[in-house]
Amino acid sequence: MSVDAFADLDDWLKSAVAALAPAARKTLLRDIARDLRKRNQARITRQVAPDGEKWKPRKKSPRGKVRTAAKMLIGLRAARRMRLKVKADGAEIGYEGRTARIAAVHQFGGLDAVAEGGPRVRYPARPVLGISADDRRIIANLLVERWF
Numbered sequence: 001m002s003v004d005a006f007a008d009l010d011d012w013l014k015s016a017v018a019a020l021a022p023a024a025r026k027t028l029l030r031d032i033a034r035d036l037r038k039r040n041q042a043r044i045t046r047q048v049a050p051d052g053e054k055w056k057p058r059k060k061s062p063r064g065k066v067r068t069a070a071k072m073l074i075g076l077r078a079a080r081r082m083r084l085k086v087k088a089d090g091a092e093i094g095y096e097g098r099t100a101r102i103a104a105v106h107q108f109g110g111l112d113a114v115a116e117g118g119p120r121v122r123y124p125a126r127p128v129l130g131i132s133a134d135d136r137r138i139i140a141n142l143l144v145e146r147w148f
Contacts, residue, residue: 013143022088031146032139033084033091039138040093040129044077050130076103076128093129103128 017025040050047055060066075081081099085092095103105112109125 010140013140017143026086026088028143028146029088029091030084030086032142033086033093035138035142036131036135037079037082037084037093039132039135041077041079041082044073044128045071047072049127050132050135051127052132055126056124072126073103073106073128075099076106 017028020028043050049055055072058066058070058072076095076099081095083092083094083096085094094100102112104110105123106126107128109123111120111122113120
């Protein structure tokens with residue numbers, strides 16, 4: 001089945017959401033954002049990008065060992081760090097402050113200090129946040145089940 005087969009449904013969902021009162025739309029967007037946050041937290045735990053690709057593993061230490069048992073970026077999955085901002089016209093999931101800088105370095109890859117004043121290391125891109133095709137399907141199901 002092609003993606004265009006759902007174009008009519010998408011158009012209907014957009015118009016139905018736009019017809020909601022601002023308070024109801026905000027509640028709907030909060031529900032969607034919470035669900036997306038849970039799904040992104042689960043992906044961080046599994047060390048997988050939103051597109052399903054496994055993250056690049058850690059580099060080897062000077063001794064030739066890799067810390068395989070230790071998961072990467074586990075602190076970024078905490079709900080207290082992964083902030084939701086919901087308004088009647090949209091919702092955002094993201095990070096603030098120092099956590100945002102760390103997340104950005106890992107999301108897009110880049111150069112950063114390992115510790116404050118420590119050596120600078122180039123990190124590969126390990127996408128932390130995103131919306132997968134499965135997420136889109138679940139959002140559509142959530143809209144239909146809970147709201148329409």
